[in-house]
Amino acid sequence: MSQDERDVLVEYYHREIDYLRRSGAEFARRHPKIAERLELSAQDSPDPQVERLLESFAFLTGRIQYNIDAEFPELPTALLESLYPQLIATVPSLSIAQFHPEPSQYKPNTPDRAPRGTALIAEESRGLSCTLTTCYDVDLWPLEVEDVAVRDARLCGLPDDLNGADHVLVLRLKTLGAYAFKDLALEHLRFHLTGGRRLTTQVCDLVFGACADVLLRGADRDVRLGAAAVSPVGFDPEDSVLPYPEAAHHGYRLIQEYFCFPEKFHFFDLSGLDALRTGALGALQKVEVLIPLNGRLPSGLHLDQSHIRLGCTPVINAFPRTCDPVRIDGLEFEYPLVVDIQKERSLEIHTVLSVKGVDTQGGRSFAVSPLLSYDHAAVEDKRTAFWHARRRPSAKKDIPGTDVFLSFIDTAFSPTQPAYTLAIAEALCTNRDVATLLPPGAVLQIETDLAASRITLLNQPTPPVPPTLGGKTLWRLVSSLSLNHLSLDGGATGLTALREMLTLYGGLDHAVVHRQIAGIEEMSCRRVSRPARDGEWYGLCRGTEVTLTLNPDRFKESESSMVLFASVLDRFFGLYVSAESFCQLVVKTRTANEEWKRWPQRMGEIRLL
Numbered sequence: 001m002s003q004d005e006r007d008v009l010v011e012y013y014h015r016e017i018d019y020l021r022r023s024g025a026e027f028a029r030r031h032p033k034i035a036e037r038l039e040l041s042a043q044d045s046p047d048p049q050v051e052r053l054l055e056s057f058a059f060l061t062g063r064i065q066y067n068i069d070a071e072f073p074e075l076p077t078a079l080l081e082s083l084y085p086q087l088i089a090t091v092p093s094l095s096i097a098q099f100h101p102e103p104s105q106y107k108p109n110t111p112d113r114a115p116r117g118t119a120l121i122a123e124e125s126r127g128l129s130c131t132l133t134t135c136y137d138v139d140l141w142p143l144e145v146e147d148v149a150v151r152d153a154r155l156c157g158l159p160d161d162l163n164g165a166d167h168v169l170v171l172r173l174k175t176l177g178a179y180a181f182k183d184l185a186l187e188h189l190r191f192h193l194t195g196g197r198r199l200t201t202q203v204c205d206l207v208f209g210a211c212a213d214v215l216l217r218g219a220d221r222d223v224r225l226g227a228a229a230v231s232p233v234g235f236d237p238e239d240s241v242l243p244y245p246e247a248a249h250h251g252y253r254l255i256q257e258y259f260c261f262p263e264k265f266h267f268f269d270l271s272g273l274d275a276l277r278t279g280a281l282g283a284l285q286k287v288e289v290l291i292p293l294n295g296r297l298p299s300g301l302h303l304d305q306s307h308i309r310l311g312c313t314p315v316i317n318a319f320p321r322t323c324d325p326v327r328i329d330g331l332e333f334e335y336p337l338v339v340d341i342q343k344e345r346s347l348e349i350h351t352v353l354s355v356k357g358v359d360t361q362g363g364r365s366f367a368v369s370p371l372l373s374y375d376h377a378a379v380e381d382k383r384t385a386f387w388h389a390r391r392r393p394s395a396k397k398d399i400p401g402t403d404v405f406l407s408f409i410d411t412a413f414s415p416t417q418p419a420y421t422l423a424i425a426e427a428l429c430t431n432r433d434v435a436t437l438l439p440p441g442a443v444l445q446i447e448t449d450l451a452a453s454r455i456t457l458l459n460q461p462t463p464p465v466p467p468t469l470g471g472k473t474l475w476r477l478v479s480s481l482s483l484n485h486l487s488l489d490g491g492a493t494g495l496t497a498l499r500e501m502l503t504l505y506g507g508l509d510h511a512v513v514h515r516q517i518a519g520i521e522e523m524s525c526r527r528v529s530r531p532a533r534d535g536e537w538y539g540l541c542r543g544t545e546v547t548l549t550l551n552p553d554r555f556k557e558s559e560s561s562m563v564l565f566a567s568v569l570d571r572f573f574g575l576y577v578s579a580e581s582f583c584q585l586v587v588k589t590r591t592a593n594e595e596w597k598r599w600p601q602r603m604g605e606i607r608l609l
Contacts, residue, residue: 012062020054082372085245086256087504090350090402091465092317093435094241094261096192096458097132097444099311103142103177105451109185111139112451116238119319120444120455124437128346131431132315132444132461135241135264136233140451141184142176145191145310146286148303150293158215158292159224165212165292171308175285182282186273190233192312193266194458197559199307200266202298204561207268207291208232209597214270215290219280222290225272230291232564233267235571241314243351243428251572252505258568259506259513261462264314265564309458317435317461318350323425325358326406330417334390334407339429348401351428355387355406357420368423371409385410385418391467401432402467435461465507479504495523512558516565519554521590523547530582530601543582543601546573551590562587563597570599577603 027034080088099114106112118134153165171191175181193200193207207230214225233239234257237250241264244253257264270289276282326335339347355368371386385408394401406423410416444455479500499517506513524547529540548566555562570585577583585599 009062009066012066013058016062016065017054017058020058078372084248085351086242086248086252088468089243090348090430090467091242091256091260092350092430093433093461093464094264094314094316095132095435095438095461096194096263096312097134097315098192098309098456098458099138099140099313099450099452100454100456101140101142101144101176101311102451102453103179106140106142106177106179108179108183111141111185114138114140114313114446114450114452116313118446118448120315120446122435122438122442122444122457124434124442126437128431128434128437130317130346130434130438131319132317132435133319134313134315136190136239136267136313138311138313139190140311141186141189142179143184143189143310144174144176145171145305145308146174147172148305148308150297150301150303153292156290156292158290159222162213162292165294167293167297169206169291169293169303171289171291173287173289180283180285181276181287182278184276186276188269188271188273189310190267190269190312192309192458193268193307194263194309194312195303195307199301199303200263201555201559201561202301203303203307204266205563206293206295206297208561208567209563210293210295212292212294214272215292216273216275216281216287217290218284218287221280223275223281225270225275229270229272231269231271232265232567233269234265235567239264241316243318249575251575254568254571255502256505258564259502259510260465261314262560262564263459265561265568267312311452312458315457317430317464318428319430320353321347321427321429323349323427326423326425328408328418328421328423333415334405335423337389337404337406337425337427339427345399346431346434348430348432349404349427350430352387352389352404352406353426353428355423355425357418358422358424359420360422365424366420368418371413385416387423399432401430401464430464433464436463491524494525495520498523512560515554515558516560519551519558519562519565520548521551522549528584530584541580541582541603543584543603544577545584545586547586547588549588549590549593550596553591566597567599570602574602 077088097120114134114137116134116137118138120132120134122130122132124130147170149170151168151170153162153168156168156170158165158168173189175184193203195203211227211230213227214229216223216225234241235254240250240253241257241261242253244250276287281287321339324338324341326337328335337349337352338344339349352370355370356365357368358365368385368387371388373386388407388409390405390407391402392405394403404427406425408416408418408423438457438461440457440460442457444457446452446455499520502517503513506517526545526547527542528545529542531540548569550562550566552562555565566585566587573583573585580603582601582603584601587596587598588594589596
């Protein structure tokens with residue numbers, strides 16, 4: 001039993017003993033011949049044996065009542081595990097890592113890639129190790145961002161058709177070692193925006209909301225790439241950060257990731273760079289990237305090369321491990337599942353991925369299905385055991401997080417003794433709160449050879465968010481099921497449903513999240529008919545145009561990007577689009593009351609061709 005459970009049990013104990021004393025006094029008044037001998041009264045009994053009996057009985061009945069109340073959330077928890085497991089899962093620590101290239105190890109025209117899922121190892125000051133897993137592919141080029149600046153557009157010699165641009169974001173790229181751009185098989189580069197929440201938000205709004213064009217400049221010539229050369233990162237399923245069930249719609253994942261770790265969206269890809277491989281630009285070692293910007297520049301904005309970086313990726317403290325074997329003796333209803341008993345302080349189970357039963361006598365092993373699965377119809381023997389995992393707060397005061405217990409149940413939901421005596425589980429694990437002890441700039445180690453001089457953390461990892469246990473699971477279950485019956489069709493009902501959904505995935509106690517949700521002031525939907533494709537005639541397609549009115553002041557208060565927030569909602573609205581239809585998001589601002597930005601038509605999660 002955890003310390004929190006003991007604290008709650010004290011309340012149950014006092015409640016029971018107070019009831020015994022009050023009821024005892026009333027019982028003594030009504031039945032003096034019986035109760036008088038026990039000397040029951042509303043105050044302490046002078047007989048120590050009677051007092052001991054009362055306290056013992058109050059403790060036992062209090063514990064029984066506590067267990068009854070504690071079992072109440074088990075049903076909604078089990079349903080959430082089956083329907084929406086992401087709502088009750090731990091959110092592990094997250095951060096951004098940067099790979100620093102080593103030019104001497106570079107092979108011409110062949111980038112060294114650290115693929116998504118690469119494990120990075122760090123050790124904090126107390127000797128506890130921590131594993132961080134990369135979430136994006138990282139291509140290492142002998143290249144660096146030498147300088148970043150925002151200049152007056154009138155001083156940049158832009159083409160005449162870009163006279164409407166007010167400022168230009170300039171990135172100067174420099175090759176390392178003796179390499180020129182022709183030695184790099186560049187097609188695109190991925191940049192990360194960093195430098196504090198407020199500054200990063202301002203740059204995101206400029207790059208994603210005000211980009212008018214992209215130019216490469218060098219050797220007294222310009223190559224125009226077009227505004228489409230800049231594309232945001234983090235919205236595709238392969239860019240996921242949080243562990244998510246395959247059946248879950250990734251629109252929910254985007255919302256949860258945006259609220260818990262918006263830094264994963266502070267990336268952009270610059271494409272069309274194959275122009276640097278030939279001609280006069282290919283012989284250079286320095287090239288400028290010019291991004292003309294429309295609109296007013298935020299006051300006091302100052303950028304340098306530390307604010308836009310190469311070689312970065314989100315990292316998450318989650319990794320697969322094989323747990324210690326569980327010996328099934330039939331004497332226990334459930335068995336503690338431990339990753340490594342020697343490292344219990346720094347290892348916690350996030351998700352049980354699979355369980356394998358082992359017959360120690362015959363040496364056979366076979367897969368065991370989870371209780372909340374779809375394999376029951378194929379089971380002929382109703383006594384076949386399924387596994388079920390239950391999570392509880394850690395019973396040890398010095399170990400944060402939770403413990404997981406494994407039980408074996410048949411199709412009648414009754415405990416059963418499996419035909420095997422040993423169970424081995426594969427699990428996705430975290431290092432509890434160890435990652436939060438790593439400071440910015442901490443050096444990370446990699447087990448494979450890579451053309452990197454070093455790998456460092458840009459930010460201190462975020463604290464892990466513990467799973468939702470207890471009564472809150474019922475609220476999450478009811479909200480999730482209710483939202484399935486609400487339509488985002490505009491008006492007060494649609495806006496209420498949208499806000500409830502955002503609150504569900506954004507968290508109840510986060511002020512920044514609440515400010516952004518409150519920033520949605522109006523919502524309207526209308527049926528429209530648009531050409532199915534640009535260019536050639538393919539007929540009309542019916543769809544829904546969703547118009548949101550946002551309050552920019554709310555996003556300034558929360559230091560959040562209105563462009564990124566709306567972009568996440570744009571992907572999410574695809575969830576509510578029926579087959580052969582599309583959705584298009586339009587955003588207005590409360591201050592201007594006119595169209596601020598229009599997103600492309602989107603069928604489901606795929607743009608119309």
